[in-house]
Amino acid sequence: xxxxxxxxxxxxxxxxxxxxxxxxxxxxxxxxxxxxxxxxxxxxxxxxxxxxxxxxxxxxxxxxxxxxxxxxxxxxxxxxxxxxxxxxxxxxxxxxxxxxxxxxxxxxxxxxxxxxxxxxxxxxxxxxxxxxxxxxxxxxxxxxxxxxxxxxxxxxxxxxxxxxxxxxxxxxxxxxxxxxxxxxxxxxxxxxxxxxxxxxxxxx
Numbered sequence: 001x002x003x004x005x006x007x008x009x010x011x012x013x014x015x016x017x018x019x020x021x022x023x024x025x026x027x028x029x030x031x032x033x034x035x036x037x038x039x040x041x042x043x044x045x046x047x048x049x050x051x052x053x054x055x056x057x058x059x060x061x062x063x064x065x066x067x068x069x070x071x072x073x074x075x076x077x078x079x080x081x082x083x084x085x086x087x088x089x090x091x092x093x094x095x096x097x098x099x100x101x102x103x104x105x106x107x108x109x110x111x112x113x114x115x116x117x118x119x120x121x122x123x124x125x126x127x128x129x130x131x132x133x134x135x136x137x138x139x140x141x142x143x144x145x146x147x148x149x150x151x152x153x154x155x156x157x158x159x160x161x162x163x164x165x166x167x168x169x170x171x172x173x174x175x176x177x178x179x180x181x182x183x184x185x186x187x188x189x190x191x192x193x194x195x196x197x198x199x200x201x202x203x204x
Contacts, residue, residue, distance in 0.1 A: 017196060020178075025140060025201030027174030030058060033199045034065045037166050037178045040198055041071055044180065048072045048160060050153050050167045051175070052145045056093040058175050062168065063102050074103045074158050076149035079113060103158055110151035110186045111136070111144065132189070140200045142177025145169030147194070151186045159183050164195065176201045 020036055022029045041049065049066055051073060053059035059075040066073050075097060077089040094104050111133035120127055126134075136144035146169035153159050161183055169177045178199040184192035 017198070019197055020199040022176050022199065022201040023203065025142065025171030025176045025204045027057075027170070027172070029176040029199070029201070030061055030170070030174035033168065033170075033175040033178050034061055036198050037168055038065050038069075040178075040180060040196070041066070041166050042069065044164065046071070046164050046166050046180070048074065048163060048165050050074050050076060050146070050150050050159075050165055052076055052142075052149045052169045054078050054087050054089060054173075056089065056097060057173065058168070058170065059097050059102055059104075060100075061175075063097070063100050067101065072103070073101075074105065074153045076152050077104060077106045079106060079109055105153060105156045105158060107152050107156060109148060110155070111148045129186075139197075140169075140177050140204055141171045142169035142175070143179070143200065146177055146179050147181070147192065150181055150183050151189070151192070154183045154185050155187075166198075171201060171204055 020032055049062060049071055051058055051062045053075045054077055062073050078087045097104050111129045120130060133144055136147055146167035149169065150165055150167045154161065159165060165181050165183050167179050167181055168175045176199065179194050180196035180198065182193035182195060
């Protein structure tokens with residue numbers, strides 16, 4: 001809903017939106033996070049949603065929510081360097097999601113776990129992308145994930161770069177952070193804009 005600020009001249013227009021602040025992060029917030037994402041997508045006419053999902057739970061929930069409206073769901077899964085931790089999406093789950101019409105992308109993480117991280121792990125210091133990652137963690141783990149997955153989807157050529165995106169991330173499992181953003185490539189990161197924060201945990 002667009003409102004006009006009449007408190008003082010020259011202030012222009014502003015939007016009044018609802019932001020969910022969850023008491024704690026985690027999977028139990030998934031349904032509410034996807035609900036507010038869906039409502040805002042409808043209100044803004046957004047047709048592309050980026051969702052982080054490791055084992056398919058959040059991806060399935062997002063597909064159920066957005067598919068009836070014809071919204072494109074792009075799922076970004078954790079890269080295979082974390083396979084030893086059991087966090088990587090199985091081939092069976094990926095095939096299942098793709099059979100539903102969901103786009104699934106796995107790639108090098110835009111904000112860490114690449115060659116720069118190999119050097120910082122061995123020699124200390126921090127690569128620039130790791131500094132950005134740690135800064136986004138101050139909001140929530142889901143904020144870092146939402147931004148990172150949008151960069152990854154953009155670099156994979158999966159987004160309409162002229163349109164806004166709703167990006168959804170979480171803490172561990174599920175979803176608890178939702179943003180509306182202007183997408184950018186990792187190479188053009190300074191063009192990335194977080195335009196709205198629709199949901200986040202108060203305590204990670």
